[in-house]
Amino acid sequence: MRITKFIAISCLLASTVAGGLLFQAGAAENDSQKRIGYGRGGRMQGGGVSERSKEPIQPIPITFDDNRAKTDLGLKLFFEPRLSKSGWISCNSCHNLATGGADNLPTSIGHKWLFGPINAPTVLNSKFNLAQFWDGRASNLKEQAKGPIANPMEMASNHELAVNVLQTIPEYVKWFKEVYGEGKITIDNVADAIAAFEETLTTPNSRFDWWLKDYDDKISESELQGYALFKEKGCIGCHNGFGVGGSDYQKLGVVKPYSKDVQTLGRYHVTKKESDKFVFKVPLLRNIELTAPYFHDASTWSLSEAVNIMAEYQLGTTLTKDETGNIVAFLKALTGDQPSVIFPILPPSSESTPKPNRN
Amino acid sequence: MRITKFIAISCLLASTVAGGLLFQAGAAENDSQKRIGYGRGGRMQGGGVSERSKEPIQPIPITFDDNRAKTDLGLKLFFEPRLSKSGWISCNSCHNLATGGADNLPTSIGHKWLFGPINAPTVLNSKFNLAQFWDGRASNLKEQAKGPIANPMEMASNHELAVNVLQTIPEYVKWFKEVYGEGKITIDNVADAIAAFEETLTTPNSRFDWWLKDYDDKISESELQGYALFKEKGCIGCHNGFGVGGSDYQKLGVVKPYSKDVQTLGRYHVTKKESDKFVFKVPLLRNIELTAPYFHDASTWSLSEAVNIMAEYQLGTTLTKDETGNIVAFLKALTGDQPSVIFPILPPSSESTPKPNRN
Numbered sequence: 001m002r003i004t005k006f007i008a009i010s011c012l013l014a015s016t017v018a019g020g021l022l023f024q025a026g027a028a029e030n031d032s033q034k035r036i037g038y039g040r041g042g043r044m045q046g047g048g049v050s051e052r053s054k055e056p057i058q059p060i061p062i063t064f065d066d067n068r069a070k071t072d073l074g075l076k077l078f079f080e081p082r083l084s085k086s087g088w089i090s091c092n093s094c095h096n097l098a099t100g101g102a103d104n105l106p107t108s109i110g111h112k113w114l115f116g117p118i119n120a121p122t123v124l125n126s127k128f129n130l131a132q133f134w135d136g137r138a139s140n141l142k143e144q145a146k147g148p149i150a151n152p153m154e155m156a157s158n159h160e161l162a163v164n165v166l167q168t169i170p171e172y173v174k175w176f177k178e179v180y181g182e183g184k185i186t187i188d189n190v191a192d193a194i195a196a197f198e199e200t201l202t203t204p205n206s207r208f209d210w211w212l213k214d215y216d217d218k219i220s221e222s223e224l225q226g227y228a229l230f231k232e233k234g235c236i237g238c239h240n241g242f243g244v245g246g247s248d249y250q251k252l253g254v255v256k257p258y259s260k261d262v263q264t265l266g267r268y269h270v271t272k273k274e275s276d277k278f279v280f281k282v283p284l285l286r287n288i289e290l291t292a293p294y295f296h297d298a299s300t301w302s303l304s305e306a307v308n309i310m311a312e313y314q315l316g317t318t319l320t321k322d323e324t325g326n327i328v329a330f331l332k333a334l335t336g337d338q339p340s341v342i343f344p345i346l347p348p349s350s351e352s353t354p355k356p357n358r359n
Numbered sequence: 360m361r362i363t364k365f366i367a368i369s370c371l372l373a374s375t376v377a378g379g380l381l382f383q384a385g386a387a388e389n390d391s392q393k394r395i396g397y398g399r400g401g402r403m404q405g406g407g408v409s410e411r412s413k414e415p416i417q418p419i420p421i422t423f424d425d426n427r428a429k430t431d432l433g434l435k436l437f438f439e440p441r442l443s444k445s446g447w448i449s450c451n452s453c454h455n456l457a458t459g460g461a462d463n464l465p466t467s468i469g470h471k472w473l474f475g476p477i478n479a480p481t482v483l484n485s486k487f488n489l490a491q492f493w494d495g496r497a498s499n500l501k502e503q504a505k506g507p508i509a510n511p512m513e514m515a516s517n518h519e520l521a522v523n524v525l526q527t528i529p530e531y532v533k534w535f536k537e538v539y540g541e542g543k544i545t546i547d548n549v550a551d552a553i554a555a556f557e558e559t560l561t562t563p564n565s566r567f568d569w570w571l572k573d574y575d576d577k578i579s580e581s582e583l584q585g586y587a588l589f590k591e592k593g594c595i596g597c598h599n600g601f602g603v604g605g606s607d608y609q610k611l612g613v614v615k616p617y618s619k620d621v622q623t624l625g626r627y628h629v630t631k632k633e634s635d636k637f638v639f640k641v642p643l644l645r646n647i648e649l650t651a652p653y654f655h656d657a658s659t660w661s662l663s664e665a666v667n668i669m670a671e672y673q674l675g676t677t678l679t680k681d682e683t684g685n686i687v688a689f690l691k692a693l694t695g696d697q698p699s700v701i702f703p704i705l706p707p708s709s710e711s712t713p714k715p716n717r718n
Contacts, residue, residue: 081458087464088462088464096440098438098440100707103440104440104708109445290707292707292708340701341702342700342701342702343456343700346457348459348648356464358464358468358472358474
């Protein structure tokens, strides 16, 4: 025990000293760059303002987990199969943190093996989206989180049932009380906790982000050429910012009508405006190598082909094989630290917990 | 960096010293008690030989992770949905480490939402089973692990396809080579790695185990009475050892024919011996409060009712409400530290990886 204490104290002292040093280093730089901390990826970073901060893509900031009780509750709920009617499907079933925050299927498998109508977007970095779902029908992550729970083709429960399940599990009642100060669980708070957890699911420290912070040797010549092409050809017009996408809606088929899927109307479902037909939220390109198949209709499994399709339908250009290769190389440099989570241990149901229903 | 090194060296020194001290302490005791270490539960334990070591239930030993490369590979494979035909079902889908190593369903949901014929047993502490599956048809965990991958009602893949999927993912090729020294992945090695991981899934440090190690205040009077009844009434005859079960086959309905399910013949399927009809492997009672519903046929969700059914059909006795309550209290004291795992990050498929097939 004395030895454990010694280690604990050493570590505490060491981290205090390190914290102090880094804080001082930060203080000498621009104030806006001062926040230093651990993301779920776990690596520390600091430093000054780079000339490259003027680039149209920004490195993903390392964020603090400001409310650990809430994000821990959200983590449990994210993996909670009892939020589904069957007791078998959780948020993670379709937004699998093991595989880039998506399910790598054309469209998701839901209750009773029903297939969804559209490819599941990744949950990683989803906080950088201007709105959620391909058509942007949920204005934020909290609103989004409520959708699949009650969607008969996904988790197939309903908000009342999902809350009832949690309310009959004493540990959840305790945790919600600790976080929200109320003994009564609400679907709003369920969604709030899930969203808070999802906001921690960013992927900093991609090699490209290090390059943006002046570490020249982090990316190769081919990747750098790919980035130059990505800007030159016009991809950057839509795919920019922290998420390399997610900040805008765009018509799929700007210069050439998109013929692979003429059923899915996109943003039109929300606005009912004729001009919003085939308009979709621009997807994030962070970690794109992890989330095949691509596009809302999963029309290709190949990242090269996806790049060529974009060039053809959105930019009216044809890329050479080398150009495509370089752009793909650049896109692969956008893969960051994947969120590291301890697989949660969920509390058992009580005898009054509604039973799962597989039918 | 210097500080990190200092901490690392301190920790190394400290643990070496601690290891030495504990080893010496152990040396003074019975040799068989000498192994001390960390399980996935994370707490350390040592100590001498208790009088209670003569009890028919033994505390779960803390085990060493002797081959971390192999168990880490097994962890990834355990959560690998691409071992299934659909690319959506993993070992963890039915043996969820978040919920006691089981799925808490009457029978498991498999490919195309097919329902299995029997309740999924927990993977936790399954190394203490004399054989695997309810009918013991797999003699060990390695043999068991191959079953669900190729079962059309479960993961619905086949061994050739599952291996092909892994073989086309460069990281898996590298990891298998590191562990098994071969560039060619085999289903035997896949199963071996999964089994090695599963062997780490023990749940030491239950309150009852602490009591077995002379910590009197770890369990209540009611729990202790429950244990006395558990022995007195005869439950202990089958439910004993490390796993509180798992070391024997028994007929369900010893003193009264079991009428709730007359379809499932159990061990008879393996031996074809008439006397093995309705004979099943005695299930483990470790963490039993986490794994409702109960019995191979999931005939009850209530642990109290399960205890009463056992009394009626196996022991020919009727328990008072108090007796049942005390036995249930004792059973809940068998819940140990649940395995703590970092959710694995899986490598992306390559363009030659066979695509998932949901149909």
